[in-house]
Amino acid sequence: MTYKALNFAEKLGLFDEHWSPKVIAEMNDYQFKVVKIQGDFVWHDHADTDETFIVLDGSLRIDFRDGHVTLNPGEMYVVPKGIEHKPYAENEVKMLLIEPRGVLNTGAQESLRTAANDVWI
Numbered sequence: 001m002t003y004k005a006l007n008f009a010e011k012l013g014l015f016d017e018h019w020s021p022k023v024i025a026e027m028n029d030y031q032f033k034v035v036k037i038q039g040d041f042v043w044h045d046h047a048d049t050d051e052t053f054i055v056l057d058g059s060l061r062i063d064f065r066d067g068h069v070t071l072n073p074g075e076m077y078v079v080p081k082g083i084e085h086k087p088y089a090e091n092e093v094k095m096l097l098i099e100p101r102g103v104l105n106t107g108a109q110e111s112l113r114t115a116a117n118d119v120w121i
Helices: 008-012
Strands: 022-027 030-040 051-057 060-064 067-071 076-079 085-100
Antiparallel strands (some): 022 030, 051 085
16 A cells, blocks of 8 residues: 555646536545635535535635625635535635535536536546
């Protein structure tokens, strides 16, 4: 067996597109995904699971119908299941998402922002 640490910057350097999460690891039924985002996303929720956002670089705002939270590098937030939310990044943000395998980035809402699922890098 080969033992090698995963490097977030190295993985993020392998792609340029925004709003297209890439799987870098799995733990049990959970996936760790790196993603670059910029601009406005769509309102959505995940009826059956929480979603964890960890900001590696940039400033992320997650809007809720009744407020928002802003995350800076080194900060994280867990959006509880069933809570409608909309990520927004004025400038490019690089982050790590943690969610169960098979979760679509737009929840049950199909849109132009819906990314292919289970794409590994």
